[in-house]
Amino acid sequence: MVGVALVVGAVGLAAKRPPLLLLAGVGVVFAAYPDLAPRTEPAVGLERTVSDPNPDPGDHVEVSVSVTNQGDGLLADLRVVDGVPPTLSVVESLPRRGTALRPGETDSFTYTVRAERGTHGFEPATVVARDLAGATEFETTVGAEALTELDCTTPLSSAPVRPETLQQVGRIAADAGGIGTEFYRTREYHPSDSIGRIDWNRYAATGELTTTEYREERATSVLVAVDARASAYRGPDDHTHAVVRCVSGARRLVDVLSRTRNPVGVAGFGREYCLLEPDTGREHARRAHRILATHETFDSRPPADPVDLEGQARQLRASLNERTQLVLLSPLCDDEIVRLARRLQLAGHAVTVVTPDPTDEGSPGRRLGQVERRNRETELRDAGVRVVLWAADEALESAFDRATRRWHR
Amino acid sequence: MTEPTRDRVSVSHRPARFSAAVAVLFAAGTVALLAPATALPALGLELVGVAVAAGGAGLRRSGWYLLGTLLVAIGVLVVGGAVAVAAAELGGLADISAVVPGMVGAAAVVAAVAPVRGTGSRGLLKVGATGVLVTVLVTGLIRNATFPTLLAGTAGTVLTWDAGEQATNVGEQLGREAATVRGEAVHIVGSVLVAGAAVGLGYGLRRVSLLSVSLGSFVLLLVGALLFTAALHD
Structure with missing residues (x-):
């Protein structure tokens, strides 16, 4: 605007025309306008x-x-x-x-x-x-x-945790006889058995001493881990990427597991290692939800820096006790995560991998990706890891149903 | 992750419609205000050419690529023809140099705020506004235009640039498809009021200057005003 004023003024001056010189005033007014206009900090x-x-x-x-x-x-x-x-x-x-x-x-x-x-x-x-x-x-x-x-999402009615420790969600039970409230089996009496556990009805009928065993109650803690490394941010066209699905799956799992009063914790590999130790209670479940919704590890945009999975896995292993089960949600887009799951399974933790399918029909590259994923899945199953395949359009519940039917066959 | 494209709304960062239309109106109005009556048919022809080109640009974007391109070409030819007609009609070099820069400038403003391709151009907008300003100055120097007309022409030039700039930056930040008329309108009303004040001030000073103030005093006054503005900036 000062430029307009100067040009117009110069022309007016050169032509010795006072009216043209006056036109420069318009430029001057507009040059002053920004400084005179009211300026307020927006609220x-x-x-x-x-x-x-x-x-x-x-x-x-x-x-x-x-x-x-x-x-x-x-x-x-x-x-x-x-x-x-x-x-x-x-x-x-x-x-x-x-x-x-x-x-x-x-x-x-x-x-x-x-x-x-x-x-x-x-x-x-x-x-x-x-x-x-x-x-x-x-x-x-x-x-x-x-x-x-x-x-x-649809709420889950059950979680794919190992039946050898968790008979059914809603009950905290182990497949081992002992002291408890639920009948498990009867066996021959042993002198060290408590008198209260002798099956007196049977003694009256047959004259044999037998001991009743009840299902041993043992709380299994479950750690729900999400793979949120850059490689996991993949998805088919027109669908959300795998990390969003993993995080929402993790939230459903936390819901259903905390209702069973099993200690449940949350972990994440990605931008940084994130861990909420397994615990029980409504407040704890709320905290788990908040972490899954807001922690930067679970952000819906991929991390820019490479992730040190080795180091994060070491931290994870340090916080697991021998009875902790691991439910790992990962699209299985590389071998590193497969190695981690196998190693944890071999170390005695029951590992279940829930894997949303990030692949797509189409180009040869994508078909290659599908083959690689199938190989990783077989590798996991060979090591004793349970795998739940979660198709792109599927509700998590139906993926669990299919997986459970397969395990019980 | 690949972005889903099916039935997804997209944003084009082309200049916002309302301010763009206002900028073109100010440019065309300024040129028409200053042009002699003999040039008005040529201006009308230019308007037709611009409308055809704009329609063609719209068709190009909605899939009628060939037909659209053809119409854009025809529109540009018509605008060129209009300029030639104006030159032939006016005859005298003085009149031509007063009208033609404005006609070309107005066409440049249209191309800047309603681009056939891309997201508009600030450079082209400046070129266009400068063309209109040259028309104002040459008209003032050569032809016998009244002082209020020249004042209005200068204000129109500034408003052309202001509205064009607003159209461009709203387009950059929000896109052409967003509902932005309210914010744009308030900005333009503010600018028009300031332009009105500037015209009033100029007219008043002209009245005072008729009571014999020398050219030298005017220059001093102008330099003083500019220095004052510069001081306000700091």
């Missing part, structure tokens, strides 16, 4: 609601966002881009808005996303506020007052 409140917080996969969910000017100055040019979960795609209208807000005024906009299997957290919205002249620009991020989440 913006954001509220976000979703039409259905628990949609089915493929459902269209309407998200409405309202922004409020909480400051006491005019926000002349406010630009909002909502923090749509990176794993979801917007299918109708846009999560963006350009508006102007008087103090206290609210403007809202809606857009539609397509739900994908998994749990998806919304991120803070990016807000850019420019003054009236457009000369200064404040950029901040504003989170909604309540954490918004789209939970597109």
